[in-house]
Amino acid sequence: MTxxxxxxxxxxxxxxxxxxxxxxTGPNGPxxxxxMMLPAILDPWAAHALYEAANLARKIPGTRVWLVSLAPKAKxxxxxxxxxxxxxxxxxxxxxxxxxxxxxxxxxxALAQAIEGIAGLDRSRLLLFGGWESAxxxxxSTMQMVGERLGVIEQFxxxxxxxxxxxxxxxxxxxxxxxxxxxxxxxxxxxxxxxATGNLGEPSNNPQVGMQxxxxxxxxxxxxxxxxxASGVTFASVTLPKQQRDTRIVKDMPIEEIAQxxxxxxxx
Amino acid sequence: xxxxxxxxxxxxxAGFGPAMGGFLTTLAPCLQxxxxxxxxxxxxxxxxxxxxxSGVVTRARGIRSSFPNLDVSQIPMATTVATxxxxxxxxxxxxxxxxASVKALDFAVRHASPVGLHAVELPWTPEFLLKTGGLVMSxxxxxxxxxxxxxxxxxxxxxxxxxxxxxxxxxxxxVGVRLADQGGMPGxxxxxKLTVVGDGPFGPVGRRIDEVLGxxxxxxxxxWAVGSKMLxxxxxxxxxxxGTVFHTMGYPEPEIFGFFYVHPDRLASAGxxxxxxxxxxxxxxxxxxxxxxxxxxxxxxxxGGRLRSWGAKSLMESGKRGEPFLVGHGYARIGEGSxxxxxxxxxxxxxxxxxxxxxxxxxxxLLREKAPFTRNNLERTYVARxxxxxxxxxxxxxxxxxxxxxxxxxxxxxxxxxxxxxxxxIVVHQNxxxxxxxxxxxxxxxxxxxxxxxxDAIREQANADGVPLHDRLMDxxxxxxxxxDGQLLVSHQDALLIGGKVQATLGFEDHVEFLRRExxxxxxxxxxxxxxxxxxxxxxxxxxxxxxxxxxxxxxxGACLWNCVEPVDAAGHTNIAFHAGAGGLHxxxx
Numbered sequence: 001m002t003x004x005x006x007x008x009x010x011x012x013x014x015x016x017x018x019x020x021x022x023x024x025t026g027p028n029g030p031x032x033x034x035x036m037m038l039p040a041i042l043d044p045w046a047a048h049a050l051y052e053a054a055n056l057a058r059k060i061p062g063t064r065v066w067l068v069s070l071a072p073k074a075k076x077x078x079x080x081x082x083x084x085x086x087x088x089x090x091x092x093x094x095x096x097x098x099x100x101x102x103x104x105x106x107x108x109x110a111l112a113q114a115i116e117g118i119a120g121l122d123r124s125r126l127l128l129f130g131g132w133e134s135a136x137x138x139x140x141s142t143m144q145m146v147g148e149r150l151g152v153i154e155q156f157x158x159x160x161x162x163x164x165x166x167x168x169x170x171x172x173x174x175x176x177x178x179x180x181x182x183x184x185x186x187x188x189x190x191x192x193x194x195x196a197t198g199n200l201g202e203p204s205n206n207p208q209v210g211m212q213x214x215x216x217x218x219x220x221x222x223x224x225x226x227x228x229x230a231s232g233v234t235f236a237s238v239t240l241p242k243q244q245r246d247t248r249i250v251k252d253m254p255i256e257e258i259a260q261x262x263x264x265x266x267x268x
Numbered sequence: 269x270x271x272x273x274x275x276x277x278x279x280x281x282a283g284f285g286p287a288m289g290g291f292l293t294t295l296a297p298c299l300q301x302x303x304x305x306x307x308x309x310x311x312x313x314x315x316x317x318x319x320x321x322s323g324v325v326t327r328a329r330g331i332r333s334s335f336p337n338l339d340v341s342q343i344p345m346a347t348t349v350a351t352x353x354x355x356x357x358x359x360x361x362x363x364x365x366x367x368a369s370v371k372a373l374d375f376a377v378r379h380a381s382p383v384g385l386h387a388v389e390l391p392w393t394p395e396f397l398l399k400t401g402g403l404v405m406s407x408x409x410x411x412x413x414x415x416x417x418x419x420x421x422x423x424x425x426x427x428x429x430x431x432x433x434x435x436x437x438x439x440x441x442x443v444g445v446r447l448a449d450q451g452g453m454p455g456x457x458x459x460x461k462l463t464v465v466g467d468g469p470f471g472p473v474g475r476r477i478d479e480v481l482g483x484x485x486x487x488x489x490x491x492w493a494v495g496s497k498m499l500x501x502x503x504x505x506x507x508x509x510x511g512t513v514f515h516t517m518g519y520p521e522p523e524i525f526g527f528f529y530v531h532p533d534r535l536a537s538a539g540x541x542x543x544x545x546x547x548x549x550x551x552x553x554x555x556x557x558x559x560x561x562x563x564x565x566x567x568x569x570x571x572g573g574r575l576r577s578w579g580a581k582s583l584m585e586s587g588k589r590g591e592p593f594l595v596g597h598g599y600a601r602i603g604e605g606s607x608x609x610x611x612x613x614x615x616x617x618x619x620x621x622x623x624x625x626x627x628x629x630x631x632x633x634l635l636r637e638k639a640p641f642t643r644n645n646l647e648r649t650y651v652a653r654x655x656x657x658x659x660x661x662x663x664x665x666x667x668x669x670x671x672x673x674x675x676x677x678x679x680x681x682x683x684x685x686x687x688x689x690x691x692x693x694i695v696v697h698q699n700x701x702x703x704x705x706x707x708x709x710x711x712x713x714x715x716x717x718x719x720x721x722x723x724d725a726i727r728e729q730a731n732a733d734g735v736p737l738h739d740r741l742m743d744x745x746x747x748x749x750x751x752x753d754g755q756l757l758v759s760h761q762d763a764l765l766i767g768g769k770v771q772a773t774l775g776f777e778d779h780v781e782f783l784r785r786e787x788x789x790x791x792x793x794x795x796x797x798x799x800x801x802x803x804x805x806x807x808x809x810x811x812x813x814x815x816x817x818x819x820x821x822x823x824x825x826g827a828c829l830w831n832c833v834e835p836v837d838a839a840g841h842t843n844i845a846f847h848a849g850a851g852g853l854h855x856x857x858x
Contacts, residue, residue: 016316018769018854020576034533037344037409039316039856074416078317081419082429204451204775205430207458208275211309218422 002168004062005189006122007053009089010111010130010146011046013071013079013098015039017135023238030101030238040075040098042083045131049195051203052162053129054087060164066090066121068114070107071098073224080217085210086203091220092118096227100136101238106229108145115150123150125189132157132194140194147192154191156184160198272446274457278306279631280445282432282474283467284317286407286617287603289414290624291464292424293334298632299423306635308424309458311447313431313467313824313848315773318412318856321579321823323497323529323537325349325513326615327402329658330622343413345406345531345857349399350511354390357519357526357563358383363746365548369678370522386519387565396613396688397515404511404529406499406537407617408856429773431848434476435463441597445473448848451775462641464627465601466620469584470826472848474605478592489590490544490700490840491611491670492830496553496580496801497527497539498561499857500756503572506534515614520559521546522677525614528566535576535857538566542799543585544703544830545673545680549710550738550798551831553580554760558750562757575756577855578763580801582826585670586700587611588663594654595646602627608659612666612688619659626653665692672696702840704833709793710737717745727792734809738798760803764821770802772820772851779849780805780817780828787834787843788814796828796844824852 015021015038022033032038042050050067057063065088069076073095080091092114115121115128128147133140140157147155158175165171170186175196281288288310299305332338340346358374359366366374377388415426431448433455442463447455467473469489502508508530516526523546529537540560542553561570584590584604591607594600602608602623609616630649631641639645654660665687672683675698683696710727711720718726718741726740743749750757764770782788789812796805797815804821805828808814832842 016854018771019857020766034344034857037412037856039318039412039854074420077416077419078412081317081425081427082315085427085430202774204453205427207309207427207430207447207456208273210425210427211275214425218419222420222422 002060002164003125004060004064005056005127006064006125007056007127007129008066008068008115008118008121009046009050009053010068010128010143011050012043012069012134012136013040013075014043014134014136016041021240023240025238030235032099035099036072036075040071040079042079043131043135045133045135045195047083048198048200049129049131049193050083050087050089051200052195052198053127054089054203055200056162057088064090066092066118068092068094068111070094070096070110070227072096073221077221080221084213084217085205085207088209089213091213091217093220093224094227095224096229098136100134101235102229103231103233104137104139104142105145105232108142108149110227110229111142111146112149115146123190126150126152127189128152128192130194132159132196143192143194150190152190152192154186155194156186156192157194158196159193160196162193272454272457274459276459277309278460279308279462279464280458280460281308281310281464281466282445283471284310284312284411284415284426284428285320285466285468285603285620286411287606287608287620287624288464288466289411290330290334290621291466291602291628292418292426292624293414294625294628295631296418296421296423298628302635305423310424310426311430311432311445311458312426312428313850314852315429315771315850315854316856317415317426317428318408319853319858320407320411321497321581321853321858322407322495323404323499323527323531323539323858324407324617325399325402325404325527325529326618327399328618330618330625331403334621334625340403343405344409345535346410347404347510347532349402349404349513350509352393352398352400352513352515354393354397355387355514355516355565356390357516357565358386359519360386360564361559361746361748363742363748364519364521366522367676369676373678385564385568387563394685394688399513404513404531406531406857408858412856429850431776431850432467432473433848435465435473435599437477437480440481442477442599448776448850461598462631463599465599465605466603466624467605468603469590469605470582470829470846471605474592474601477596477599481593481596483592486589487592488700489584489586490702491585493541493543493583493585494553494580494799494801494825494827495539495541495583496557496578497537497858498557498578499576500536500538500561500570501574501576502534502536502569506569506573508536508569517681519563520556521548523673524556524560526560536569538570541583543673545700545706547707548713549707549793549795550736550741551795552736552738552798553801554763555738555742555750558757559747570756573756575758575763575766577766577857579853579855579858580823580825580827582830583616584609585611588667594651596643598641600627600641600646600650608663610662610666612669612684613662619663622657622659623654626650626657629653667692668695668697671698671700674698674700702835703795703831704835704842707793707795707833710741714741714745731807734807736797736803736807764802769854770821770823770852771854772822772849776850777847778817778819779847780819780822781845781847782814782817783836783843783845784834785814787836791834793833795831795833799827799831801825801827819849819851822849822852824849
């Protein structure tokens with residue numbers, strides 16, 4: 001029988017991607033206009049990692065799942081009211097800046113320090129999960145550095161699947177060039193898995209799970225330590241990805257022609 | 269007991285809006301005085317507690333009483349009211365449908381004073397309309413801010429993204445709520461000693477209680493409006509002061525009132541109300557809203573601006589006449605669904621908040637007494653407080669204030685004025701008719717502008733194209749085309765993708781249901797299609813006449829419910845069922 005794991009998921013929050021995002025320059029550097037007003041969600045890459053962790057915990061009794069999150073406390077609290085209904089977790093909250101305008105080295109240092117402080121964490125059973133990159137920045141560097149700071153050298157990025165062998169080994173599918181997967185076999189924990197999308201859908205809300213989670217989430221939020229991130233990076237300029245909105249009303253245009261026009265536009 | 273999953277709490281709350289904000293804000297600190305604090309859960313349909321849909325100007329008497337040291341700057345998009353003006357908007361297009369009395373009014377206005385920009389500012393604002401000392405806010409941001417304060421107390425839990433399907437009613441008592449089924453799994457029963465109903469005027473919990481436990485004598489909810497609004501990022505160079513408030517009347521149609529509120533950071537809420545007594549069967553709020561913001565008086569402010577988000581919701585405007593039984597065994601009702609909106613002052617948020625305060629005070633009193641939440645106890649504590657309050661006193665003044673609008677705009681304005689000035693002692697008394705009794709046909713409404721044969725042709729073509737009638741009929745009736753700029757003036761479909769954006773959570777069933785399909789097949793008017801704020805209800809593209817419903821576009825404004833022109837029973841229910849559903853707009857800026 002496989003020994004239970006201690007899964008730590010690192011996950012920040014990002015503005016709900018359905019919002020209008022507008023970069024501005026604030027007193028502390030680049031920011032998003034009205035950032036604190038925008039509703040937030042758990043970073044989608046990290047959310048996949050969390051759902052995979054919960055799935056693992058469901059299959060292997062005794063496995064524990066922590067979510068370590070660095071974000072503005074008030075925003076994190078709101079996000080938790082949605083996430084907490086989905087999967088059982090124990091929250092480790094750090095009250096600090098979210099978004100994409102932080103230095104991943106500093107973020108990794110704060111996360112690693114928080115993980116080192118988790119009571120009862122067995123580092124020999126540690127699976128360190130997270131998104132292989134963040135929807136707010138996309139640098140793909142934080143998880144690697146968290147792992148290195150914790151001394152975890154078995155690292156896998158762009159993970160889509162994890163299965164546990166009969167001998168407790170980890171069978172891991174990582175995305176590689178050309179739409180293929182690389183299959184790795186790792187003897188066992190500790191390991192870092194930076195998740196891509198995985199294969200799991202978003203779990204349904206479960207009120208009982210939410211109630212159970214609140215027993216740890218609210219105390220964690222209330223005692224969340226303020227984190228000052230070292231400023232090791234300077235942003236020369238910030239722009240949104242280019243997008244074009246060109247509304248045109250067409251009447252009686254066959255669907256095929258519309259498709260052809262779109263295809264030509266994409267090719268151009 | 270069923271084989272569904274279930275759990276038991278002390279108090280379960282349906283819906284998180286201003287009323288529930290007032291309730292929980294007042295209750296939360298009191299819970300800490302009990303050795304074992306009562307467990308209080310609140311379930312909200314929307315995916316986020318901040319996804320409200322309204323800019324609001326409010327006197328904020330109740331809100332300020334809850335936060336005596338309120339620092340308004342802590343609430344995003346909030347500011348104090350700086351100036352208030354009432355505008356009478358003339359028609360710059362020549363397309364507005366103005367009866368003889370309105371034309372006479374227009375004539376008098378144009379000749380009484382200079383009317384630059386096709387508008388006149390009333391020299392005097394009636395006291396009952398004034399919001400002096402009040403707040404301009406975004407309801408979404410206010411709800412979000414309130415929820416932050418609440419959650420940090422650790423005494424109450426607010427769960428978004430979880431629609432409540434119906435109340436649990438046993439032996440004429442409400443014993444909790446049933447959550448909506450999701451992903452094929454039955455929704456959980458939440459059994460509670462007290463169910464607080466704050467799910468609005470068309471929420472499934474409140475409506476089901478009315479159906480099962482009845483309504484008071486004289487109860488009627490025939491007067492409604494769709495409030496539709498845009499949040500606009502004003503262009504550089506526009507220096508309107510935050511807290512600037514305009515109330516408007518007269519355009520785009522005399523029946524359509526409007527507003528323009530200025531928030532901090534050069535943001536403005538501009539919106540209109542399309543009332544149930546507006547007799548146009550193709551009563552689109554979105555197209556009319558686009559004409560409203562292009563009125564010369566406002567165009568000078570918004571031209572070059574950017575649409576940041578938009579939204580719409582139904583407002584129940586029957587006021588006290590729409591008041592249901594406020595309490596019963598195991599339940600109490602607060603907010604708009606409890607008939608608290610003041611239809612004279614055009615104010616509902618602060619009234620709703622205050623009813624929440626009153627219920628929280630009552631609940632605290634009963635908890636201290638260790639008294640059960642029976643009808644008598646809730647009458648003694650909650651209803652008594654409410655009856656003795658300004659909400660009740662002003663609600664009674666307003667009770668018949670809008671009746672005159674059943675006869676038209678000018679009579680309605682006179683009626684409102686009389687009710688306001690005489691404190692409700694002199695009113696124009698007229699019962700409101702439900703939409704299905706009031707609305708005529710498209711042919712009747714446009715008889716003076718579009719030949720019947722042409723209407724037939726337009727309808728045939730619109731059906732073939734799978735689009736509503738309203739744009740084509742308004743174009744034909746002389747309304748200027750919308751000069752889409754891809755920034756502020758965008759198609760209705762594009763608006764679904766800007767700022768507010770619409771999303772439906774996976775796993776829930778369609779929440780709009782057409783009950784008797786044969787009635788839809790025979791329905792030519794299909795106001796449900798025309799009024800739909802998200803174009804979620806559309807002409808049937810696969811043949812037949814039963815509209816299509818796309819829940820991924822629905823913003824849960826509820827307009828289809830009261831705009832259906834096909835009654836199915838003597839109680840006035842229409843052929844559309846509006847069930848519990850998740851999703852809707854994703855915008856906290858509204």
